[in-house]
Amino acid sequence: MLGSPLPIAAFSLVTMSLALTPAVADASHRSKHLPRVARVAKSIQSTLCAKAPIEVVAGAESATFSIARCDGTAIPAGVDQLSVLARPAGASRPADSITALGKVRGAQLAPGIRRIDSRLVERLELAVDHFRKEGQPARVVLISGYRPRSSGSYHGAGRALDFRIEGVRNEALVNYCKTLGDTGCGYYPNGVFVHMDVRDPGAGHVAWVDTSRSGEAPHYVPNAPQSPASADAPDAKLPGLPANEHRESGSATEAPTKTGDGHRFL
Numbered sequence: 001m002l003g004s005p006l007p008i009a010a011f012s013l014v015t016m017s018l019a020l021t022p023a024v025a026d027a028s029h030r031s032k033h034l035p036r037v038a039r040v041a042k043s044i045q046s047t048l049c050a051k052a053p054i055e056v057v058a059g060a061e062s063a064t065f066s067i068a069r070c071d072g073t074a075i076p077a078g079v080d081q082l083s084v085l086a087r088p089a090g091a092s093r094p095a096d097s098i099t100a101l102g103k104v105r106g107a108q109l110a111p112g113i114r115r116i117d118s119r120l121v122e123r124l125e126l127a128v129d130h131f132r133k134e135g136q137p138a139r140v141v142l143i144s145g146y147r148p149r150s151s152g153s154y155h156g157a158g159r160a161l162d163f164r165i166e167g168v169r170n171e172a173l174v175n176y177c178k179t180l181g182d183t184g185c186g187y188y189p190n191g192v193f194v195h196m197d198v199r200d201p202g203a204g205h206v207a208w209v210d211t212s213r214s215g216e217a218p219h220y221v222p223n224a225p226q227s228p229a230s231a232d233a234p235d236a237k238l239p240g241l242p243a244n245e246h247r248e249s250g251s252a253t254e255a256p257t258k259t260g261d262g263h264r265f266l
Helices: 008-048 076-085 118-131 170-177
Strands: 054-058 061-065 108-110 138-144 160-165 183-187 194-198 205-210 256-259 262-265
Touching (some): 054 076, 061 076, 118 160, 118 194, 160 170
Parallel strands (some): 183 205
Antiparallel strands (some): 138 160, 160 194, 256 262
16 A cells, blocks of 8 residues: 555665665776776886896996886986996086986986987897896996087987997897897997997898907998807906996997998998
8 A cells, every 4th residue: 555664674675775786886887997997007017117127337337226117118217327327438427316317307417418318228128138147137338328529429319338248248249239120239349349229210220340449440341250159158258448448438430321322420
C-alpha cells in the first residue's frame, strides 16, 4: 500500500546499494586511468634513475659522476661536470659548485667554458655502456674537449671530444662509434685517442683515419693500417699524458667534410 514503510530488510538493501554505487563508479573511473598513471610513474622513475657513475680523468684532474639517466638522456649536472673537465687550457676551474653552475643558462657555463652538447654526452654514455665490464668501474680519459680557437670546428662548438676508454683498444672504440648515427668518428693509429662529435640530423655515418703524429699536419688515408693485435683485445697499458696535455692537444684535426667542391677540413 502507498505510504506504508518498507520492510526493514528491504530498506537495508536499498541503503547498501546507494552507498556502494559511488564507490563502484569511482573504482571503475580509477581503473580506466591506471595505465596512464603507471606510464607517468615509470617516466618519473626513469628520470630519477641514473646510470652507473663514470670516472673521468682530464690531465691532473678527475671526478666520478653519472652523465646519463637510465633512459639514456643526459643528466644536466653530469653535462656541466664533464664540461668543466673538458675546458680549454686558458680557462680556470670555476669556484662555484656544480649545483650553482646548473643555474646558469645558455651555452657558456663559466668564463672560457662552454657546455658540452648533451647529445654528445649521450653518445659517450652509449660507448661506455657498450664496453662496460661487470664489477669494473668505467674510466674515460679526456684528451681534448672544447677548443675556442678551433674556428668552424666541432670542438669549437662544444660538440666534440677526443678521448679513450681505459681497457678498450681505440680500434674497437672507433668501430663502435661508427655504428652511431649522425656522429663523426676519427681514428688516429699513431695517437692515443678517438675523436667523436655529434652532427646535425641526417648527417649519417662520418668516419676518417688520420695517420699523422702529434704536431704534424693531418694525413688522411682510406683505411686504417693493419695491426697484428685484435681490435677487441684489451689495452690497459696506454701511454700516460702530462697534466694539461688534454687541453693543449692540437693534433685532433677533424674529419674532411664533403662539400659540393670536394673536401674541406674542419
